[in-house]
Amino acid sequence: MSKARHSTLRSGLVHLALIAYTLVALFPVFLTLVNSFKSKQAIFSQPLRLPTPSTFSLIGYETVMKQGDFVTYFQNSTIVTVVSIFLVLLFGAMAAFALAEYRFRGNTLMGLYLAIGIMIPIRLGTVALLQGMVATGLVNTLTALVLVYTAQGLPLAIFILSEFMRTVSDDLKNAGRIDGLSEYAIFFRLVLPLVRPAMATVAVFTMIPIWNDLWFPLILAPGESTKTVTLGAQLFIGQFVINWNAVLSALSLAIFPVLILYVIFSRQLIRGITSGAVK
């Protein structure tokens, strides 16, 4: 009896602590979204209230739509992210397959070489990278960003995928070989479908830093036609810093895609982390 009450009390305290931190984690996001739908007066006089019919206003969103070229920015971010993820997955899976499947001289060394990039950030080579992009005329192109993000994503992708490919049964692959499948067919038709869950995990891990990056768009592609959402929002907000409606609306617009993606992928992401994909 007393033990039961004790455990109720304990679980109550646990939930209290967790709810407290949930508030800390979600409050800033909530505050931004709520206030982006209010008139300027209401933003200041009652920042914590939900918008009511009298305080509701879309003026901020109108400003953003009129002033900022957010459609282009979204398009750029989407192109860069999607193409980079595709290349990371394709080339990463191919390299991972080579490392996991075949025994050849220099296999371990090659694995270590490709693993350097997991720990050493690509940003440290920015000085020469910018010179190289200038020399090849790739500055202010989305290609520059795609190349950088592909190189950045490959090391972790190869590491995770080769772990998974080692678990694919040898019997299956050998059966394919006996049936006369080429090594390419074995990779694309037998192995790739089996490691699809791992590919999804890699895709999510690759996507977040690419979508959110500010450093490379700022340095390699700051031109109007190649701006990504992150850079565009940064500059827009800097410009409109006094217009709180516009700032809050721009922030909300930048949050929505992340929220939607997170709702879609959160189970995949969390399963990926907890199943040890990044250990």
Add this chain to the structure above:
Amino acid sequence: MTDLASEQGTEAARRRPRRWHILVFLAPAVIIYTAVMILPLIETLRQSFFNVVGGEHVFVGFANFATLFGDPRWAADFWNALRNNFVFFLIHMAVQNPIGIALAALLSLPGLRFAAFYRTAFFLPTLLSFVIVGFIWKLILSPIWGVAPWLMDLVGMKALFAPWLGKPGSALVAVSLVSVWQFIGIPMMLIYAALLNIPEEVIEAAEIDGITGWGQFFKIKLPLVLPAIGIISILTFVGNFNAFDLVYTMQGALAGPDKATDILGTFLYRTFFGFQLQLGDQPMGATIATIMFLIILTGVCIYLFGVQRRIRRYQF
């Protein structure tokens, strides 16, 4: 690279045709990775030994480093950025990782309801971009809006409110704590995964011996998740000494007030890319990047050869 596919001992080579497919599988990844990541990194390190003297590009040995450490125009900024970066890192280690571990410990309690909801909520800030995080907190902490003073009033501490981001004494701590808020999901998730992986028998054995609750956490679980704590420490280290974005969005490229929030990333950006009246200086930028590389390399080596080896022995 080219001889990868070839001989695996002469006998194997005679029996089998050259295995070109290995080369085909490896080539795209290796070429992009080498051309876009490794070569620029090496080239950047190389350029730190060169500078422009009298209009010509010449080898200057360690002169750039001497300038960075000792020249009055550079040294003050450099040591300031380095010191700030260490403070930034220490705040993460002291606040982010313990809270992350505590949250993971609570989440992994058996039979906890709504665990998935809490997990999702705690991880959300990690997914937001620096621009969003930086500006949201800038607005919240702004004395103009008054949300922060209002919140502090709720707990009776309104008198303690100050425009933290604008004061040289508190700006770095404020920015570090915002970064902690953003990234707490990573240690939380990794420790949570490690806690879930502890075998049931170990916990049962502890319970039979009468070790439960706090004692069980500190004596049994914590030692078993030490490898994961090692990983989050090195991830924090690498991330912090490579950080740039949050300071840039919250405090601008000048990392104000009065460079109180300047870290190596923002210092590197201003130096090599130039900012406002300051022209870009590529040799000095390369030198700063080299220093950052050496710092990160040292951290990674300490982890790989010092921490990880020792921890492995305690694993099953």
